[in-house]
Amino acid sequence: MGIELDLELPDIEILKVSRDSKGDYVIELRSTNKSGVCRKCGQEIRHFRGYDEWITIRHLPILGREVYLKIRPRRYQCLECDNEPTTTERFSWRASGKSYTKAYQDHVLRCLISSSVEDVCLKEKLGEKQVEAMLSESCFGKNPLDHISYIGTLGLDEIALKKGHRGFVAIASSHYEGRTQLLGVLPDRKKETVFKFLKLIPDALKTTIDEVATDMYEGYLNASKEALGESVEIVVDRFHVAQSYRKSADSIRKQEQRRLKKELSEDDYKQIKGLLWAFRKNPDKLTETENGILEIAFGYSPALKEAYQLRNAMTDIFEEPYTKQEAITAFIEWEEKVIQSGLNCYDAFLKTLNSFQSQIANYFNNRCNSGFVEGFNNKIKVIKRRCYGIFNIKHLMQRILLDTLGAKLIITK
Ligand SMILES: [Zn+2]
Known part of the structure; x- marks a missing residue:
């Protein structure tokens, strides 16, 4: 093997590289650290007390094969603390207390962006719980507010x-x-x-x-x-406002269509086939046929025509370069027209428009879209x-953070 392996991990030295029965790489390492940190007093300790048991830590794949690092952590004794406790060394590159490296954790998270836990489990031969834990222990498991300045x-x-x-x-x-x-x-x-x-x-x-x-x-x-x-x-x-008054207009469309279906002959009713989409569409985008359908329908139902015109008039208000005050005046004029029309399909919308007039008109202050x-x-x-x-809010939150911030936080690093 002529490839010099650089694991990009600090303070270790490669002892031996071998393949296991599945063809995966097993890399035996030795720590080159000469000191540890006492778990009691937090001081640096240098009194070497031998090696701990071998541990296996998963690392980034090589040539499509899984990679396992084997290492025996060194143990140090503190001579300053009571009972002279021994502390096992910690590796800065290992996900704390886990059987994988931080680099491998990032690798799994990168795989998870725009993918699903199931998919990543399959590709990396990991359990769902493991992948979920990697996500919640990462920065994406933190409160979203921690990412905001x-x-x-x-x-x-x-x-x-x-x-x-x-x-x-x-x-x-x-x-x-x-x-x-x-x-x-x-x-x-x-x-x-x-x-x-x-x-x-x-x-x-x-x-x-x-x-x-x-x-x-x-x-x-x-x-x-x-x-x-x-x-x-x-x-x-403004789009929610639009949703609301458009729904109001659509309710009379439904009602009138039902009535006409009963009252008109089959042939006459056929003439207004496609009314639903013609009615809902932006008037500027209507085809000639659709215009024709609307005209026929409006001939049968003046109320429908009136509701339609009022709906479009409301949209027009939002397109005008009004100030907030001018917009409120326009709302009031519109409301008067609705009342004069005798239509009741806008009743609920009028109520909302009145209760939240100022907040709706705030749109005109800086037209924040x-x-x-x-x-x-x-x-x-x-x-x-x-x-x-995803039915779990915590998981959903982590996935949103990963998918929206992941590229910035783990790919460009
Ligand atoms: Zn100590």
Whole structure:
């Protein structure tokens, strides 16, 4: 073998390299350390008391083969402490108390980025528990807040842990200088839970919150107000506002379509086939056929037309270069039109618009597009799907940190 092996581990010397029956490498090492640290007094100790038992430590693979290091730690005695205790040397390169090196742990974590625990277990011949332990003992197992130095925009949103399940977890994220990072995964989206989480943000970090971006959920809004004080601006995400009034408009579409199906002849009803998508689409993006479908449907249902126009008028408000005050005026005018129309599909939305008028209109202050919240949540959903649904919040949090920070923390090192 003409290859000079450099294990890149300090204070060791290679005694022997051999292959085991499976073809994996077994490398016998000797520690070249001449001293240890007393476990009682913490002083450097040099009185050598012989070797401990052989231990086996997994290291980075070579040529596609697993690599096991074998070493007998040296033992030193402290002559200063009572009873002159003996301490076994510790290796700076070994994951503390583990049967693998820190370098191997990083290797497994790198493999885990954009992959799943099952996959990595298969490739590295490790147990699920082992991989999970490597993750939770790494920096990705720490509180997400420990990775944050400036919050910027604090986003609050939720995702469903199980599809079709009512169990939501809340996701708190930070967005600053184009970077989105996880702040926390909360077990539910109750006001008390969010309040408690926000309260636990260290004061120094709290002062770095420029604004809070949230959906129209009352729990978030009230928790933010109470936990962070009036001085932090709360902005309701315009896309969540849009989701809400668009859903209102869609409810009358559904209702009218059901009515028309009963009242129209089969041939006439066929003319409005495709109404759902034509109605939901951005008016600028409609094809001629879709425009035709809408026109026919509106002929049968003036109420539907009115709801549609009001919906688009609301979107237009958000596109205008209004100041906050001008936006509020526009909201009030819109509200009057809704009331005059006699439509009731917007009732729930009007209630929200009134309760959170100021927070919704805060969007116009600096037009912070909190699409990042949505983008970040999509990333989380991908992680969740890839891992066949992670139902454990702690694991989910670690996986998000690994996938979003891993490249920076363990690849570039
Ligand atoms: Zn001592």
